[in-house]
Amino acid sequence: MGEYPVVQSFSYLLAHTPEFVRYGSKPKREIKFNPELGPKIDAHLRGFDEAVSYPPNQVFLGNLHPEDLAKRPEPWWQNPVTDASPQGAYGPFLNQLEFYGFLKIVDQFDLVWFSPEFTKQVRMAINNNALLFENDLEKLGEGKPMNKIKYAIENNAALPLYFKNEIIGSFQRDHDEDEALQADVLLENLVTKASGVVAVRQLLKRANIKPESVDYIMSCSEEAIGDRYQRGGGNLAKAVGEECRLLNATGSDVKAFCAGPVYAMVHAASLVKAGTFDKVIVFGGGCQTKLGMKFQGHLKKDMPILEDILGSMAFLITKDDGVSPVIRLDAVGKHNIGDGSNQQDIMTSLVVRPLEKMGMKMTDVDKISTELHNPEVTVPQGSGNVPLNNYKLMAALAVMRKEIERGEMQKFIDERGMPGFAPTQGHIPAAVPYLGHASEAMAQGKIKNALFVAKGSLFLGRMSRLSDGLSFFMEKNKGNKN
Amino acid sequence: MFKDKLFVAFGERDGVPGPTITEVLKAAGCDVIYQVTECFV
Numbered sequence: 001m002g003e004y005p006v007v008q009s010f011s012y013l014l015a016h017t018p019e020f021v022r023y024g025s026k027p028k029r030e031i032k033f034n035p036e037l038g039p040k041i042d043a044h045l046r047g048f049d050e051a052v053s054y055p056p057n058q059v060f061l062g063n064l065h066p067e068d069l070a071k072r073p074e075p076w077w078q079n080p081v082t083d084a085s086p087q088g089a090y091g092p093f094l095n096q097l098e099f100y101g102f103l104k105i106v107d108q109f110d111l112v113w114f115s116p117e118f119t120k121q122v123r124m125a126i127n128n129n130a131l132l133f134e135n136d137l138e139k140l141g142e143g144k145p146m147n148k149i150k151y152a153i154e155n156n157a158a159l160p161l162y163f164k165n166e167i168i169g170s171f172q173r174d175h176d177e178d179e180a181l182q183a184d185v186l187l188e189n190l191v192t193k194a195s196g197v198v199a200v201r202q203l204l205k206r207a208n209i210k211p212e213s214v215d216y217i218m219s220c221s222e223e224a225i226g227d228r229y230q231r232g233g234g235n236l237a238k239a240v241g242e243e244c245r246l247l248n249a250t251g252s253d254v255k256a257f258c259a260g261p262v263y264a265m266v267h268a269a270s271l272v273k274a275g276t277f278d279k280v281i282v283f284g285g286g287c288q289t290k291l292g293m294k295f296q297g298h299l300k301k302d303m304p305i306l307e308d309i310l311g312s313m314a315f316l317i318t319k320d321d322g323v324s325p326v327i328r329l330d331a332v333g334k335h336n337i338g339d340g341s342n343q344q345d346i347m348t349s350l351v352v353r354p355l356e357k358m359g360m361k362m363t364d365v366d367k368i369s370t371e372l373h374n375p376e377v378t379v380p381q382g383s384g385n386v387p388l389n390n391y392k393l394m395a396a397l398a399v400m401r402k403e404i405e406r407g408e409m410q411k412f413i414d415e416r417g418m419p420g421f422a423p424t425q426g427h428i429p430a431a432v433p434y435l436g437h438a439s440e441a442m443a444q445g446k447i448k449n450a451l452f453v454a455k456g457s458l459f460l461g462r463m464s465r466l467s468d469g470l471s472f473f474m475e476k477n478k479g480n481k482n
Numbered sequence: 483m484f485k486d487k488l489f490v491a492f493g494e495r496d497g498v499p500g501p502t503i504t505e506v507l508k509a510a511g512c513d514v515i516y517q518v519t520e521c522f523v
Contacts, residue, residue: 258521342502371496383522386496457495457521465519467499 002320004329005272006477007265009207009316010436012060013091013199014423015099016052017291018045018308019162023187024291041295042165046304048095053080056374056421060311061088065437066418076376077303090436091202092130096163099310101126102194105139106243111172111186113152114161116143118168131201133245144169159183178228185224188288189236192223195312196240196285203281203314204244215277217241217251218268220260221285222426240283249281258371259456260284260427261313262470268317269327269472280317284432286310287425294424297381306377311428315435325442325474331357333453333471341467343393344400350453350471351394352401358473362398365416365473366447369434370394371455372422390453391417430454435474442476449475484512491517 021027021041031037051057055076058064063085073079086093094102101122104112114122123140126132149170152158158170171190175181196219204211219237226233237251254264261284268280291307298305320326333354339345351362362368368391375385394416395409404412422429431452438450456468489512493500500517507514 341499343498378522381522384494384497389496455495457519459495459519460521465501467495467519 002322002326002478003273004320004326005269005317006320006324006326007315007435007439007474008318008321008324009203010314010439011091011199011202011206012062012088012311012313012433012436013094013195013202014057014060014088015094015195015198015286015310015312016048016096016308017099017310019096020191020288021045021292021295021305021308022162023159023184023288024293024307025289027292027295030296040299041292041305044295044299044303044305046308048086050080050304051309052086052093053082053084054306055079055081056376057093057309058084058088059421060423060433061093062090062436063088065441066421066434069419069421077306090206091199094198095125097122097125098129099194100161100163101129101140102131102198103190104141105136106194106197107139107190109174111174111190112161112169113144113149113158113172114169115146115149118163119143121163130205131198133201157183159187175227180224180226180228180231189223189225191288191310192221192285193236193239193243194285195310196221196236196283196314197243199285199312199314200240200244200281200283203283203316207316209279209316211245212247214241214246214249214279214281216268216271216279217246217249217281217283218264219251219253219283219285220256220264220427221253221283222255222257222260222287223285236285237283240285246281256468256470257456257458257460258427258430259454259468259470261430261432262452262454262472265315265317265327265432265452266329266332266470266472268315269329272317272319273329278319281314282317283314284312284427286312287428290425294377294381294383297379301380303380306374307424309423311423311425313428313432315432320477322479323477325439326477328358328473328475331355331473333469335467335469337466341465344397346455346467346469347393347397350469351451352397354471354473355451361403362394362401363403363412365449365451367418367434367438367441367450368394368416369418369431369438369450369452372418372420372429372431372433373424374420374422377424385420387417387420388413431471438474447476449473484510487512489514493517493519495519495521
């Protein structure tokens with residue numbers, strides 16, 4: 001077989017969670033200071049159909065491609081996709097009821113309480129869901145009486161859970177004093193787990209492999225699972241693997257802020273190339289705390305709150321199968337500790353140096369995928385168009401290296417770049433949302449290769465001011481197994 | 483214009499990071515009393 005591992009399959013899912021926007025970090029803090037914001041936020045939340053037909057969401061799920069999005073009229077939120085389907089080519093768009101269902105199904109510590117009436121509603125919504133495993137519906141239970149739910153909210157620091165603005169349940173803390181086991185932290189963690197579980201289950205379906213054939217699973221998410229003595233102890237990977245019946249796998253988490261997915265892909269590919277494991281899954285679960293992060297910009301512009309969705313994704317890395325796109329482990333781009341922190345140094349590390357290892361120039365790359373944050377989310381709040389900023393830097397670097405003329409910068413960006421379309425869920429937009437599209441484009445002969453470039457913000461944790469990033473190069477399989 | 487002024491350099495990860503702003507300001511003889519890079523996504 002070929003020398004390098006391949007990405008044999010992938011899945012991308014969205015979950016519409018408007019009822020969790022109030023618990024996103026920014027909305028929660030702002031509502032606390034200014035309670036009048038609560039009803040204003042509510043008034044700007046979208047319904048499920050509106051979220052489904054929002055063009056960037058259709059791209060994330062694979063029903064449209066990034067190049068289709070580039071041609072669509074803007075603003076995207078005012079130009080929905082006609083007859084948009086919640087069944088994406090790469091994975092489904094779960095509605096809030098369905099997501100509540102999976103949240104309860106993956107809850108092993110009785111943290112999620114629903115009223116009996118709501119339990120029935122959830123059961124009906126999820127009854128025939130294609131991602132259910134046997135015995136899942138039993139885990140919904142019969143519900144808890146509303147007086148117990150209200151007691152927990154009023155006396156035991158439980159978080160109220162809402163549906164259509166009515167309290168339908170509560171989310172429990174699991175310790176009186178331990179800050180790491182309070183309801184908001186556990187909710188954040190369980191949300192990542194639930195969205196990760198559905199992504200991995202969808203991957204198993206798409207890849208048509210038995211769960212027990214998987215050797216290893218890795219999470220690249222950004223939650224911190226643990227108690228007060230080991231706040232980031234983690235291993236969400238194994239918890240998700242358990243819910244997906246990966247009975248012959250173990251797992252571990254890769255933590256690298258937003259660049260986590262790219263690191264995890266390189267780790268997974270390296271494990272397969274080394275022969276340590278044969279089938280490795282990498283997944284990223286959704287980020288509860290980032291819901292509604294830019295809500296102020298959306299309210300100011302009288303837009304819907306676009307950050308009402310959790311994104312999740314999963315990838316299967318295996319030995320070369322002669323078909324799937326290849327990860328070139330001889331050309332991983334890394335931003336070293338000793339490298340400079342200006343943009344030129346970062347892009348040189350992540351883009352130029354790995355290409356030079358393969359004797360290539362930037363102009364030899366068909367597509368470059370960078371931080372694919374949806375600009376319609378970030379621009380109203382003044383955070384700019386992140387993918388475009390990155391593409392401009394790369395184009396400028398290509399000019400400096402005399403690969404293109406200054407007048408060709410826009411052409412470079414148009415040909416090799418793409419509009420952002422991923423939800424602003426931290427690690428989720430970090431380059432890999434394009435991987436599924438790239439895989440399809442390679443299979444159709446539209447592109448030969450793609451470079452995936454992601455950055456991480458180490459400074460956010462106040463342990464280092466370092467810049468960080470990693471990249472990997474993926475190319476069309478040459479079809480020669482021997 | 484910058485003489486005797488104190489600066490706080492507030493950088494952005496996908497734009498101009500704090501250390502780069504600081505280098506430029508220091509080269510211009512400015513006094514940077516605090517620099518930070520944030521990530522707005």
